[in-house]
Amino acid sequence: MSAGFLNVIALMFIAVCSVAIFKRIHLPPILAYLFAGILAGPQLFALFAHPQEMHLLAETGIVFLLFSLGLEFSLPKLVAMRSLVFGVGGGQMLLTTAVFTSIPYLFGLPIKASIIIGGALALSSTAIVIKQATEMGILNNRRTQLAVSILLFQDLAVVPFLIAIPLLAQSGEVSIAFALGEALLKGIFVIAFLMSVGKWVLPWVFREIAKTRTDELFVLTTILIALLAGGLTYYFGLSMALGAFLAGMMLGESQYKYQLEADIRPFRDILMGLFFVTVGMQLDINVLWSNFFTIVLGVVGLMIIKILMVRMAAAFVKTNPLDAWSAGIKLCQIGEFSFVIAALATTYGVLTTGQSSLIVSMGVLSMALTPWLMNNSLVFAKRIVANKSEDNAHNTLIVDNDLTNHVVICGFGRVGQSVARMLKMEGIAFIAIDMDPVRVHESRNAGEPVLFGDASKKDILSSANVEKAKLILVTFDQPDKAKQVISGTHQIDNTADVMVRTKRDYQLDGLYSAGANQVVPELQEGSLMLISQVLHYAGVPMSRILKRVRAERKGRYDHLHGFYPGETTEISYGTEDKLEFIHAVVLSEHAACMGSKIKDIDFAKMRVRVRGLRRNGTEVKDPDHEAVLQPHDVLVIAGKPRRVERAERKLLEGS
Known part of the structure; x- marks a missing residue:
């Protein structure tokens, strides 16, 4: 067995262990791959003495990443969000690039290197921000949509940088303006050619391949098209990534988009992991240690400047200050495409290895802070804008102290609003509590009795007269926070009835133990409704159906707990000890x-x-x-x- 093969096995082992450990501590896999690369690099384990030999394979990962980005790129979505994308996103990119270009230029770096550094530092992490926002359930709120709009423009801005880097690396007295102009002409020709192929040739190709019903042929064709498009742009002296992006964009509006994305994802993830491993290998540990305090100060300065630039860009289109500060805090890290640009610029000699290592080091540190910053972005934003007056404005609702036998709805999302409509039909009084300022504002304007605040706080619950309420209903699916609501309610009135809605049945015991009088699991209730319909159509009398439903609820859904596991049953870290x-x-x-x-x-x-x-x-x-x-x-x-x-x-x- 050759030493090279053993080194590959060792690298895979390090990568697997790193991803598993980083996942446990809630850090993104990108950081794990970078960490694995540092360990495997020439300065530590030295598994590969010449990491640049892996560059071609790693660059293929960039090709697939840009291909996937092109599939996600939607012209209708861009048009719908044009004011935010081109207003705030364009302003942020121009302002931030200008600031971060001027700083190294003033310290004596060449203008070419300064521009690349400025562009790399202006980018934020699309992968981390979108993934974290999705897990937090905040992807569709106004603040996150502002951040997504900026990220969309940044993704577009990556393409010109990928075009410009090979041209900036050309020797001779070639002006930057001439290089960019030449790139623009080549880009127009290549884009026109690829778009023509995409409109008239590719649909026919995939239609014929789909008829064969051969999965392997579909996957191979997808890979071939991505690589051919990348090879074409590379032939014209442009970046391979540009061609892959155009190929993805051509197919993004087709009926095969989702199948293409599913087929390409395994190759993209593996090769992108390899790319970030090679970036980690190229990180100079000596640069990291010798400039540690400089890097830390640089990250702090970087984050402050990026937050300020987002706020300034948002001010141009008169965006809500709270949303602007919150979006800026979400986007103050360095992005994965910054590593792509830095690695490509190092390969072409525009940046030195030391400069690239500084960017990577700052990027790793800023990415590690991102999950914590996103969790607290709204809190920090409120402190910056001194939002107390705004909070009080939401709470101008005057609650009648004589109000009794009402329902307190904690959480006024879809479930809470549906309950409120039914209560209103029956003439039952209610008060809702919600933390979303936009939702509270819209609801209050429509005449709904909604308090702005955190339902887990005793003073907010007291404001809703929980001690006189007939029922306190918790509608949000956050078990830990629901337990806080139960505790706060019982501290005010230990006889109060609390009903909690949850999605999963394995949270029942914990919520009952916390003091809930009734827990309604959506999964089991949905099953009961389905079972009721099935029994009704099977001829079972309605009285017997109702009796069975009542018995299941009384027995805490005893017959609906547990399931026979199968090959496709997914067990995560969070559910392995909760599923039955x-x-x-x-x-x-x-x-x-x-x-x-x-x-x-x-x-x-x-x-x-x-x-x-x-x-x-x-x-x-x-x-x-x-x-x-x-x-x-x-x-x-x-x-x-x-x-x-x-x-x-x-x-x-x-x-």
């Missing part, structure tokens, strides 16, 4: 539990429940605890995945 599995244990003649009575087996200690017993192909409903287990019995047990595994081992092996 049902498992059938086939008892052989030599099973350790053979001849034992069910009551003699301590299932309570194993923390599993007996759900059924099958004997001779017949199901024994509600098996008697006096029943003696016989060979070939099938014992059906339910519990958490790990407990079920341990219980099966105990039943069969006795250990």
